[in-house]
Amino acid sequence: MTKRSFRDIRVKAADGLLLHARSYGDDLGEAPPVVCLPGLARHSGDFHDLAMALTDPDEGPPRHVVAVDYRGRGKSGYDPNPDNYSVPVETADLLAVLSELGIARAIFVGTSRGGIITMGLAAAKPAMVLGAVLNDIGPVLELPGLLRIKGYVGRLGQPRDLNEAAGMLEGLFGQQFPSLTGRDWQSWARNTWDEADGRLVLTYDPAVGRTLDPIGPDSAVPDLWGLFDALRGVPVLLIRGALTDLLSDATVAEMMARHPDLDLVTVPDQGHAPLLKGDLIPAIRSFVARVDKVGSAARPGSI
DSSP, X not given: XXXXXXXXXXXXXXXXXXXXXXXXXXXXXXXXXXXXXXXXXXXXXXGHXXXXXXXXXXGSSOOOEEEXXXXXXXXXXXXXXXXXXXXXHHHHXXXXXXXXXXXXXXXXXXXXXXXXXXXXXXXXXXXXXXXXXXXXXXXXXXXXXXXXXXXXXXXXXXXXXXXXXXHHHHHHHXXXXXXXXXXXXXXXXXXXXXXXXXXXXXSBOGGGGGGGTTOOTTOOOOOOHHHHGXXXXXXXXXXEETTOSSSOHHHHHHHHHHOTTEEEEEETTOOSSOOSOTTHHHHHHXXXXXXXXXXXXXXXXXX
């Protein structure tokens, strides 16, 4: 494997659906791997810059990085039953991928839904999670943010080209990401649509949006404090967009009060969820190195 490449992994889920993941640097070093889990309608490509940094031997001990496509996203198969676009099924799919790769313990980086899956995994299989990066997600999800997300997931129109696609995204997210440039919106568009048969198609099954159908203006959103508390034994890095509408100041304060080893990074001029690029990459790399030290002291041996 060359320094700047990844390997496509194909794994069958328990129900036979074909899953996809990107595997970076799977021949690099002995350090614990990093597993990256995207948001609801996102895919493995969101973590490319971070994965390249973590596999770069000039930036610290290189390590194996896996970025997962949930079913119905990226290059994973679409499910004919949209009810299977759920956290329990996606968690089972994740475990199938990790089993195929022989990963028993890892550091997890979870954006939004990926953070929820990480917290659930810590509760169900605590020995598997060595540390967690939670990107703009916590145990309490604010209803206005959920309603905003419901308003666009699976409901994006059909852009004629990437320029129009970039403009659509800027119209949707410009208030939450006021500092992004035209090039940034173009990059976001290329990660949201693929070109097929001369037209742009979403990189996820629009039926994924049905997971938010039960949410309405009067919905009571359950909290996930029990799952978050399962992370108390490992280091946590919480990334929060200063303009987020999904993770409140009160929830962040409670997370910090309940967790003895939680670091907070607030990203200016970004909302939900901060892009894992720029200054966030060295912050995550430093956190991963710190988890290595904590893990080697608390858990002798290597993976």
